[in-house]
Amino acid sequence: MKKTRSAPIPDNVTEIILESISDGVFTVDHEWRIMSFNRAAEAITGIPRAEAIGRHCWEVFRSNMCEDDCALKRTMKEGTSLTNSSTYIINSDKKRIPITVSTAPLKSKSGEILGGVETFRDHSLVEALRKRLDGRFQIGDIVSRSDAMHEMLAILPMVAESGSSVLLEGETGTGKELLARAIHTASPRKNKPFVAINCSALPDTLLESELFGYKAGAFTNAVKDKPGYFSVTEGGTILLDEIGDTSAAFQAKLLRVLEDQAFVPLGAVKEVRSDVRVIAATNKNLIDRVADGKFRQDLFYRINVVRMCLPPLRERKEDIPLLIEHFIEKMNMVRGKAISGVDTEALHILMCHDYPGNIRELENIIEHAFVLCNTGPIQAHHLPDGFARQHLPSCEPASLTNTLNSTEAVAIMNALKQNSYNRLAAAKALGMHKSTLFRKIKRLGIFLPEIDGRSKPPQRD
Structure with a gap:
């Protein structure tokens, strides 16, 4: 052989x-x-x-x-x-x-x-699976586990792909610009510019020149041609924020742009063709403004091809722990800190606040806490002055279960992380029996890594 x-x-x-x-x-x-x-x-x-x-x-x-x-x-x-x-x-x-x-x-x-x-x-795939298991949905900087947000974000890819005009409604600070950016990023226009314009911050003449541009000599000090955003954003997306505050004259000009896909710069005589997707956003009820004669009905129907309504934070309180975690992760990277989360008392205070400023207010509160907190979890005294001492409104009955579950889940996750996922040590830190902790982990759908922390002692700062 x-x-x-x-x-x-x-x-x-x-x-x-x-x-x-x-x-x-x-x-x-x-x-x-x-x-x-x-x-x-x-x-x-x-x-x-x-x-x-x-x-x-x-x-x-x-x-x-x-x-x-x-x-x-x-x-x-x-x-x-x-x-x-x-x-x-x-x-x-x-x-x-x-x-x-x-x-x-x-x-x-x-x-x-x-x-x-x-x-x-x-572990990107594992992390994505974990988010699905614990009910989390994330697109870009938008994170949520609320049913209302899930329904809206589930159709976002189809809305993005369609190219149709979109109307975003929601209170100030609910994340309308984030949603607009997510639509743009998921669309075929993602490699083209995205521009956001706050219509309420500019008078009509300035808003018109910013959007459509002008020719030299169109007005005093117009010494040379200036292209507007509809020119420089060619092929991309423009967000017209607070469109409900615009005048009837501007609404008429915008309607013509949307219908003809062309505009005339100030001082010009020839039309300029435009391929720009328009997303409109408002914190007003446009249907009421149409009924009051403050918003053109034909423009409303032109921008209201797809309508997406962002619920206020007080109606999706189950998202507060997720948003807190998201802001802490982001600010840790920006500030070079290692804040580990929020303690139970601070979380309870944050969960019971009504947030008239919505997500933007919550982000500002966490940023304030980052100024005062250098390490470990954010505590109640790190919150803005008087915030912890103010009268805390009771949680709505319909959201009480979700609120308590979210608070309990965050407290358990913090204890597990602080004890290197050693279940016995975490149970002792929480003052409960190990079997009780296991039942709560299963009921709350908390994802645990493969390691159990028993092979090494907890890491202490």
């Missing part, structure tokens, strides 16, 4: 293995400069190897762990390996990528520590 000779093992077998695995792997020296960067690391971060090597690791990864809780730093300091730490990085497209990290010291044959090695795994 003829024997077959096996192929010799190549010298660079380790490099071949690292290049073939789906986990990102990189190494750093004692100055935290990247020495190697495998193909998966390039794919996950969006940063080419040639750009990554030689740079400090925090310049490449921009993780929330880089400032105060770097797993690789602990590994190199203590000489021990760490596994499955949850964090996130910001990739080259400025998108947040959830990852799990494992680290180990990089040693020579003699045992000398030369640097550190980190492997990381992209």
Whole structure:
């Protein structure tokens, strides 16, 4: 029987293995400069190897762990390996990528520590599944678990694809511009400009010149031609915010633009063709304004092809914990902090507030808390002056169950995170039996990572 000779093992077998695995792997020296960067690391971060090597690791990864809780730093300091730490990085497209990290010291044959090695795994698909399991829906910066928002966001892809005019209604601060941007981003026009104009902030003549442009000599100081937004946004989307506050004269001009897909710049005699999608937004009830003769009925029907109504925050209080988490994540990245959430007392206060300023008010409250809170969870005394002491209105009966469930879920998640997902330690911190905690986790649909935290003690600041 003829024997077959096996192929010799190549010298660079380790490099071949690292290049073939789906986990990102990189190494750093004692100055935290990247020495190697495998193909998966390039794919996950969006940063080419040639750009990554030689740079400090925090310049490449921009993780929330880089400032105060770097797993690789602990590994190199203590000489021990760490596994499955949850964090996130910001990739080259400025998108947040959830990852799990494992680290180990990089040693020579003699045992000398030369640097550190980190492997990381992209958990974007797992995170998307978790959001589906806990009822969360997210498009861009819009996050929600309320039924009313789900119904609206479920049709958003079809609305975006249609190219039709859209009317967005909702109180001030409910996120109409965010929704308009989401429609634009999901549409075939996504690679063209998006412009938002606040119609109530400009007088008619200035609003008309901003939108349609003007010719030299059209008025005093018009020394040269200036294109308007309908020209510079060609092929894109224009949001006309607070359209209900415009005058009858401007409404007539806008109606002609929408019907003829053409406009005449101030001082010009020839029409200019226009391919721009118009999204209108208002905090007024346009039907009432039509009935009162303050808004043209024909323009209303022209912009009201698709109508989307954003509910006020007081009617979707189950979204408050999600929005708080979203704002904290965003501000942690912007401010370079590591705020871990809000404590139970502060959350109760935030859940019971009526939010006349809606989501914008909630974001301002969290930003105020960030000024006063440097680490750990946001507490009641970090909230604006007098906010915690004001009379707290009772939650509406219809939303009481959702409010309590959301508050309880956030409190449990905070305890789990603070105890590295050790269920027994979290139960003790919450003052309940372990079996009670398990029942609540199941009832509230809380997603837990594969690790259970029993193999290592809780991380303390």
